Amino acid sequence: MGSRSSHAARIPDVDSIRRETGFSQASLLRLYHRFRALDWNEKGYLSRVDLQQIGALAVNPLGDRIIDSFFPDGSLHLDFPGFVRVLARFRPVDDEDNRNRDPKEPEPLNSRMNKLRFAFQLYDLDRDGKISRQEMLQVLRLMVGVQVTEEQLESIADRTVQEADEDGDGAVSFLEFAKSLEKMNIEQKMSIRILK
């Protein structure tokens, strides 16, 4: 149609971000505008507070945990590449990706395993690779608030850990987690499609 949009050129490192995340140019542009809209005082990066101001996220019981996954390792500033990297995990999987993939390259960010890993780290707060009974309880407590008694919650947590735990260590490792969900259509449930 003509030369490339002057707007895409405003995104720093747009080509490497595109390669890494697999988003199309149009999607990246939309996400860039979204990033700028969330960064309402134009700092150039996002802080936790900016994400916490999204009303619909603040009422989500797991809202804080989700925000945490954008700020790994205690960092306080979220720049655009980091923002898109996390969102890339929710990119719908199309078969194109799998067919053209070079097996030597690292797994694409939106693979089934990576989607599972994202969900796993919402449970596994201390990042030790296992969901302990305590961590399970904590997540359950977040999701139900004050509506359920401690005993009920404990029995639910115990049962869930027991069902998924195969090697009997009282905790659910990532592989056990993945195995218990092997029939689940993760690709569909953990995907968000960006409109053109």
Added chain:
Amino acid sequence: MERGAKEKNHQLYKPYTNGIIAKDPTSLEEEIKEIRRSGSSKALDNTLEFELSDIFYFCRKGVETIMDDEVTKRFSAEELESWNLLSRTNYNFQYISLRLTVLWGLGVLIRYCFLLPLRIALAFTGISLLVVGTTVVGYLPNGRFKEFLSKHVHLMCYRICVRALTAIITYHDRKNRPRNGGICVANHTSPIDVIILASDGYYAMVGQVHGGLMGVIQRAMVKACPHVWFERSEVKDRHLVAKRLTEHVQDKSKLPILIFPEGTCINNTSVMMFKKGSFEIGATVYPVAIKYDPQFGDAFWNSSKYGMVTYLLRMMTSWAIVCSVWYLPPMTREAEEDAVQFANRVKSAIARQGGLVDLLWDGGLKREKVKDTFKEEQQKLYSKMIVGNHEDRSRS
């Protein structure tokens, strides 16, 4: 140009509000059940309790809101289907051709060198006439002559200001115009709303006392007829505000009050929560819906981005401000309704008429945090799912 821009046959301006992501509107329960069903290796039994996969629902919903939520996008200018030759609305359009750029350049020339000086001159005339006129009228003794003059001075000056902005307004259902002793409520997009409504009717304004030019105008206006201006400190005191408004409303000789219950400017694609203060007073409410056509100029005032002067300059360098005003039939609070329900009822009527999205969120959200009660509702819904069934199981 004015003749060309007259409103065509369509009743509502077509809203181009696309979200940026595809969403399915299913409820929490349905979606979690579906997730479980698709992943469960057990036979379908009725005892649906907590599953590891439940987290996917909250996870995805959460990330969806990070990508696109109903509130944040209401505070940025509306997107257009096709470009209207204003670089400020150039959101996603690429360089297409030389001809288009030349057209755009021509447009800039016309707007800045021809239209802008004309409009500034008109605005200047309008405001000075308002100040001088109302001060002069203020010296007259109270009586019918003073009211008559005051009304006409106000109307004339607002009409000059309307011309200064080249606002092309179509009024619908003027028979429902607000009467004395009533409260007029409208959705709020910009300070221009006031000028648009006041040029067609004689209202008492409500607002905070400002300094500077605004303050001069306010002091002059109140000499001619009783407007309700609050000091900054008084605004916080809800009882005082309610008392003064009630007093004004009960005096049948006083003019209808003009109020914007959203409390902040929204981008004219939706109507947000109405503050219940004006609906507790018990007067008749005259709802008014205002819808701007974004094709000729974006009227939304993004107060965190632009100051008042920059905003007015932008308004005066657009092509025109085209809008529709609908006067809806008056509403009163019914016996079983409380103020909040009444406010929501009025809000829905306005949203429906103007073709706007009716949202429950509070416009103040862009500055404050949301209440915890909403989160508790979600938690309650989810708990019912896992515990309600758990109890059945332990009983059997």
